[in-house]
Amino acid sequence: MEYNITYREKDGGIQFIISYKDQNGKWKQKSKQGFAKKGDAKKVADKMLDELKKDFRLDLNSELKGITFDKFTKMFIEHQELYKEYYTVKTYKNTIQKFNSLKDMELSEIKSPHIQECIDAMVKDGLNSSTIKTYVSKIKTVFNNAIKPHKILIQNPVADIEVPENKNNYKIKALTKVELDRLLKNIDNKSYYIISLIAAKCGLRIGEIVGLTWNDINFINGTIKINKQWKFLKTKKWGFGSTKTENSNRIVPVSKSVLRDLKKYKKYSPASIDSRIVSYVSTASVGVHLGRIYKKIGFDISVHDLRHTYATMLIAGGVDFKTAAALLGHDVEQTMKTYSHVTDDMTTKAKKIINNIFD
Numbered sequence: 001m002e003y004n005i006t007y008r009e010k011d012g013g014i015q016f017i018i019s020y021k022d023q024n025g026k027w028k029q030k031s032k033q034g035f036a037k038k039g040d041a042k043k044v045a046d047k048m049l050d051e052l053k054k055d056f057r058l059d060l061n062s063e064l065k066g067i068t069f070d071k072f073t074k075m076f077i078e079h080q081e082l083y084k085e086y087y088t089v090k091t092y093k094n095t096i097q098k099f100n101s102l103k104d105m106e107l108s109e110i111k112s113p114h115i116q117e118c119i120d121a122m123v124k125d126g127l128n129s130s131t132i133k134t135y136v137s138k139i140k141t142v143f144n145n146a147i148k149p150h151k152i153l154i155q156n157p158v159a160d161i162e163v164p165e166n167k168n169n170y171k172i173k174a175l176t177k178v179e180l181d182r183l184l185k186n187i188d189n190k191s192y193y194i195i196s197l198i199a200a201k202c203g204l205r206i207g208e209i210v211g212l213t214w215n216d217i218n219f220i221n222g223t224i225k226i227n228k229q230w231k232f233l234k235t236k237k238w239g240f241g242s243t244k245t246e247n248s249n250r251i252v253p254v255s256k257s258v259l260r261d262l263k264k265y266k267k268y269s270p271a272s273i274d275s276r277i278v279s280y281v282s283t284a285s286v287g288v289h290l291g292r293i294y295k296k297i298g299f300d301i302s303v304h305d306l307r308h309t310y311a312t313m314l315i316a317g318g319v320d321f322k323t324a325a326a327l328l329g330h331d332v333e334q335t336m337k338t339y340s341h342v343t344d345d346m347t348t349k350a351k352k353i354i355n356n357i358f359d
Contacts, residue, residue: 002155002156003052005018007045013035014035014041016031017029017030032045067152068105096142098135098139101117110157115158116161136158172305172308172338172339173308174308174313183196191280194261195286195290196303197261199306200306200307201254201257202224204224206287207229207230207244210283211231211241211276212224213274213277214266219262222253222255224252225251226250226251227249247325247326249329253327286303290302311342312339
């Protein structure tokens with residue numbers, strides 16, 4: 001049961017307020033006042049809370065009482081496989097594996113310290129904090145599922161877990177304009193060049209690029225429409241699928257130089273049956289090959305880093321975060337968090353300008 005207790009002075013005494021979620025997920029409150037001291041109020045509040053928890057437990061699912069973490073997560077995965085994409089389910093499976101030490105424990109016996117032990121083990125194994133945060137977010141969803149709709153648990157043991165920051169965090173890699181020009185100039189394979197060009201100068205994800213069809217390119221208006229991506233489907237085959245998020249459906253403006261390269265590429269490249277601009281089967285293998293090509297040229301980056309390059313150049317060039325987020329298919333908060341380093345650079349430049357003006 002989710003709850004919190006607050007204490008405050010009211011009418012010359014102490015009042016406590018218990019805010020809690022009922023079995024239907026609605027927030028409710030119970031309060032009492034007139035206590036001389038906070039200690040007196042706390043005793044009554046704790047007793048009232050125990051009664052609320054007892055009432056809450058009466059509504060728990062008795063059929064699944066005593067179910068182990070292993071059995072519940074298998075049931076959870078079976079359900080997810082019916083509705084979620086292949087890679088989403090795979091992420092859940094990888095997450096559950098990271099908490100394998102809980103395997104034989106009853107779900108109701110798992111507490112925050114048990115979760116923390118698993119996280120500490122990940123830290124010792126050298127996993128960066130962003131990866132651990134992803135695992136924590138996913139396992140939190142698993143336990144939330146045990147609260148509602150299954151009514152096995154009252155509280156989520158992951159609710160108050162904090163992931164420590166470490167020194168191995170991935171740092172955004174972005175090329176300068178000179179570096180980007182040198183990279184593109186040295187890619188001989190025409191398809192790989194086009195993929196790299198679109199990633200770096202239009203900001204598309206690899207799945208969005210491989211899923212592009214020629215009718216998505218508006219050569220008159222100078223735009224690209226993103227409304228699908230190439231992905232591994234639940235059918236265990238590669239094909240067209242929905243975009244990563246609702247925000248990913250967007251229209252991106254394209255520069256004249258990119259349009260010229262696309263026209264030239266279309267003229268000399270063979271047409272595919274599905275009208276895709278590049279007809280690769282797997283985005284994963286494309287990413288690996290591109291990484292090797294970039295390394296030979298002298299850049300230790302991935303194709304996704306070219307998307308970071310696009311975003312960094314936009315923001316550094318004065319495009320506001322809201323517009324940049326729309327072009328990237330992000331939300332604004334995510335964009336500001338990911339590219340905060342750009343604003344640091346901009347602040348440094350501003351300091352130099354201020355010094356030149358006022359000194």
